[in-house]
Amino acid sequence: MKQKLTILFIDDDESLTTVVAHQLKGMGYAVEVANRGAAGLEKFKESPPDLVLLDLQMPDMHGMEVLKKIRAFNDEVPIIIGTAYGTVDNAVEACQKGADDYLTKPFAKEQLRFALEKAMRLKKLERENIRLQSELQDKYKFGHILTKNKEMKALLELAGRAARSDAAVLITGESGTGKELMAKAIHHNSPRRDKPFIAVNCPSIPETLIESELFGHEKGAFTGAVAAKPGKFELADGGSLFLDEIGDLKFDLQAKLLRVLQEHEIERVGGTKTIPVDVRVLAATNQNLGDLVANGQFRQDLFYRLNVIPITIPPLRQRPEDIPLLAEHFVKKYADKPTRIDPEFLKELMRYNWPGNVRELENIVQRAVVLSTSDVLTGDDIPGEQLSHKPHAEGGNVTLAEAEKHAIIDALNQTKWNQSRAAAILNIPRHVLIYRMKKLGIHND
Ligand SMILES: Nc1ncnc2c1ncn2[C@@H]1O[C@H](COP(=O)(O)OP(=O)(O)OP(=O)(O)O)[C@@H](O)[C@H]1O
Ligand SMILES: [Mg+2]
Structure with missing residues (x-):
């Protein structure tokens, strides 16, 4: 049975x-x-209670005071002020101070019923709104990763679930596919979001320094170690450590890293004491770690440790539907005035196979925006020698389905997603186009 809603009626008039x-x-x-x-x-x-009906004039404590005290520890419960005829000003003031509505006495029954229902409905909406907003905010963080691609959307969903745990995530993908962006999104959606996100780019650190970089060192540990210094693991304590290009980590350091991940404690270079660290590890690589393991270049045990949740970001050429979306995003990012994208511009972008993926697209769009003298980007704003001589098909492993998807999206872009005209360009009936779009997961949202 549904429980009754409770109303607390505070009034001195018995x-x-x-x-x-x-x-x-x-x-x-x-x-x-x-x-x-x-x-x-x-x-x-x-x-x-679920609602308070409150009188203002009471001998012991004024209703305004009661209102203030209730609101001090509960700003959710709906409060309706009952006010005598001629004292509406007070009631209005009460509403400014946190009451939801007022009724003049004596209460007409239907008015009372209506006011109660309205107040409770509003509160419910407000709560719903707050919940939706915080959900949106969370989504927004993964929302930095723009995509219309079905596979990518499934990945984001998986990453969202992974974020809530402490499990190690190994992000793989070609250069420029958004691996670091993904790592940051995972961190910012994790319970560790208020603690540091520390990135280590493994190949950029000289081999002799990487151990001290990761684990820190004590004063005098080696020539040049003039003062003690905490390593990235210590800096990331409570947060996430992003090990970028993990495939480049030298074999002996792989063993040390594995030990830290198992023991949850580090030892600074030249130090004697162990320091506990609470760090969630996110790793990324554009190499095939499985191959490196097979070749004996990467420790299998470390690979298993890092690869608890694998996330492989597909290259941009396998998700051509993202090209217009990202192009528009980067135009907005770099243009200082409203700038339109001409279908010819998009056509050039769609033709290319994007070995440098999203990063390359970002660079091309930025260049176009900076150099363009008008508020519309046309085919002329594409550096021809850079893009058009590398047609999409030269990418190598393009499947028939990819090529078809590509052709369809290209036609749709040219016609601003007018399906009849796109079908005409492709020389197929409209219903076939619609069928193929559905089959290939192409939609304009
Ligand atoms: N889906 C996306 N939506 C919006 N921006 C993206 C997306 N993917 C990548 N980017 C942007 O593209 C650029 C490259 O991304 P990022 O640095 O994360 O790639 P990466 O895979 O780490 O590259 P590399 O292998 O070269 O280190 C960044 O500016 C990033 O913000
Ligand atoms: Mg990167």
Whole structure:
């Protein structure tokens, strides 16, 4: 059985509370009555009701005071002020101070019913809104990763779930596919979001320094170690450590890293004590770690440790539907005035196979925006020698489905997603186009 909603009625007029309580019960509410402000507060604290009906003029404590005290520890419960004829100003003031509505006395039954329902409905909406907003905010962080691609969307979903755990994530993908962006999104959606995200780019650190970089060193540990220095693991304590290009880590360091991941403690170079560290590891590589393991260049045990949740980001040429979306995004990012994209511009972008993936696209668009003298980007804004001489098909492993998808998206872009005209360009009936779009997961949203 559905539980009754409870109304706490605080009013010093006993004959009024008796009558109104009776009416409220008749409407299906459970009612608690208090004939003094202080007593009302007590009752509120004992068992918070679903709504408060509150009088302003009371001998012991003014309703305004009661309102303030209730709001001090509960800003959710709807509060309706009951006010005597001629004192509406006070009621209005109460609404400014946190009440939701007011009713003039004596209460007309239907007005009362209506006001109660309205207040509770509004509160429910407000709560719903707040919940949706915080969900949106969370989404927004993964929302930095733009995509229309089905496979990518599934990946984002997986990453969202992975984010909530402490499991190691290994992000693989060609250069420029957005691996670091993914790592950051995982961190920012994880319970560790308020702690540091520390990135280490393995190949950029000289071999002799990488151990001290990761684990820190004590003063005098080696020539040049003039002061003690914490390593990245210590800096990332409580947060996430992003090990970029992990495939480049030398074999002996792989063993040390593995030990840290197993023991959750580090030893600084030249140090003697162990330091506990609480770090979630996210790693990335554009190499095939499985191959490196097979060739004996990467430790299998470390690979398993890092690869608890594998996320492989597909190259841009396998998700051509993302090209217009990303191009538009980068135009907005770099243009300082509203700038349109001409279908010819997109056509050039769609033709290319993007070995440098999203990063390369970003660079091309940025260049076009910076050099363009008008507010529309045309085919002329593409550096021809750079792009058009490398047709998509030269990418090598293009499957028939990819080529078809590509042709369809290209036609749709040219016609601003007018399906009849796109079908005409492709020389197929419109229903076939629609069928193939569905089959290939192409949609314009
Ligand atoms: N889906 C996406 N939506 C929006 N921006 C993206 C997306 N993917 C990548 N980017 C942008 O592209 C650029 C390259 O991304 P990132 O540095 O994460 O790639 P990477 O895979 O780490 O590259 P590399 O292998 O070269 O280190 C960044 O500016 C990033 O913000
Ligand atoms: Mg990177």
